[in-house]
Amino acid sequence: xxxxxxxxxxxxxxxxxxxxxxxxxxxxxxxxxxxxxxxxxxxxxxxxxxxxxxxxxxxxxxxxxxxxxxxxxxxxxxxxxxxxxxxxxxxxxxxxxxxxxxxxxxxxxxxxxxxxxxxxx
Amino acid sequence: xxxxxxxxxxxxxxxxxxxxxxxxxxxxxxxxxxxxxxxxxxxxxxxxxxxxxxxxxxxxxxxxxxxxxxxxxxxxxxxxxxxxxxxxxxxxxxxxxxxxxxxxxxxxxxxxxxx
Numbered sequence: 001x002x003x004x005x006x007x008x009x010x011x012x013x014x015x016x017x018x019x020x021x022x023x024x025x026x027x028x029x030x031x032x033x034x035x036x037x038x039x040x041x042x043x044x045x046x047x048x049x050x051x052x053x054x055x056x057x058x059x060x061x062x063x064x065x066x067x068x069x070x071x072x073x074x075x076x077x078x079x080x081x082x083x084x085x086x087x088x089x090x091x092x093x094x095x096x097x098x099x100x101x102x103x104x105x106x107x108x109x110x111x112x113x114x115x116x117x118x119x120x121x
Numbered sequence: 122x123x124x125x126x127x128x129x130x131x132x133x134x135x136x137x138x139x140x141x142x143x144x145x146x147x148x149x150x151x152x153x154x155x156x157x158x159x160x161x162x163x164x165x166x167x168x169x170x171x172x173x174x175x176x177x178x179x180x181x182x183x184x185x186x187x188x189x190x191x192x193x194x195x196x197x198x199x200x201x202x203x204x205x206x207x208x209x210x211x212x213x214x215x216x217x218x219x220x221x222x223x224x225x226x227x228x229x230x231x232x233x234x235x236x
Contacts (some may be wrong), residue, residue, distance in 0.1 A: 108161075
C-alpha cells in the first residue's frame with residue numbers, strides 16, 4: 001500500500017524555524033517527483049515546492065522562495081521541508097504529495113494525512 | 122502565474138441528479154506538442170487530504186467511480202458527477218500543472234451538498 005506520513009508540525013513563533021518530514025512507503029520513492037502542498041485553516045490548496053527524483057531540481061511558489069528548502073533522502077525514503085523566517089500566513093496543514101505527469105509538471109496521485117504548522121506568538 | 126477560477130462557489134443537488142462544476146484558467150493549459158491539457162480535479166472531504174479524481178482533463182484515476190467525468194480544453198473545463206451520491210458531498214478543486222517553470226495553482230474550490 002502506498003503511504004505518505006508527515007511529521008514535525010507544531011507551534012512556532014514568528015521568525016522561527018521548523019523542519020517537516022514525510023516518510024514514504026509502498027512504492028519506489030526514488031522514481032518520483034515529490035511535492036509539499038499546504039492548506040490554511042478553512043482555505044484552499046496551495047502548492048509550495050517540488051523536487052526531482054535525484055534532488056537535482058527544485059521549484060518553489062514565490063511566497064516561500066528564499067525561506068523554505070525542500071530536500072529528500074532516497075536511502076531513507078524521506079522528503080523534507082526546512083522552513084525559516086516563518087510568518088503567520090504560513091500557518092497551514094502541510095501535505096506531502098507524490099507527483100505524476102510530465103517530468104516536473106505534476107498532478108498528485110497520493111497524499112499524506114498532513115501535519116499542522118501554527119505560527120503564532 | 123496562471124489563475125484558476127471555479128463556478129459556482131457551492132451547489133446543492135438532489136440525490137441521483139447531475140452536478141456540474143466549472144473551472145477556468147487565465148491562460149490555456151493545452152500543450153500543443155502533445156495535445157494534452159495539464160488540468161486535474163480533486164475531491165476533499167472534511168478532515169481528509171485531497172483525492173485525485175481526474176488528470177489530463179479527462180482521464181479518470183483508477184478506482185474512481187465512472188459517475189465522475191472531466192471534459193474541456195484550453196481554458197474551460199468541467200467536472201460532472203452524473204448521479205450524485207451521499208458520499209460525494211465534498212469540496213472539489215481543479216489544478217493546473219502547465220506553468221513553466223513548474224508552479225502549480227489550484228482553483229478556490231466548489232462545495233457540493235445534498236439538496
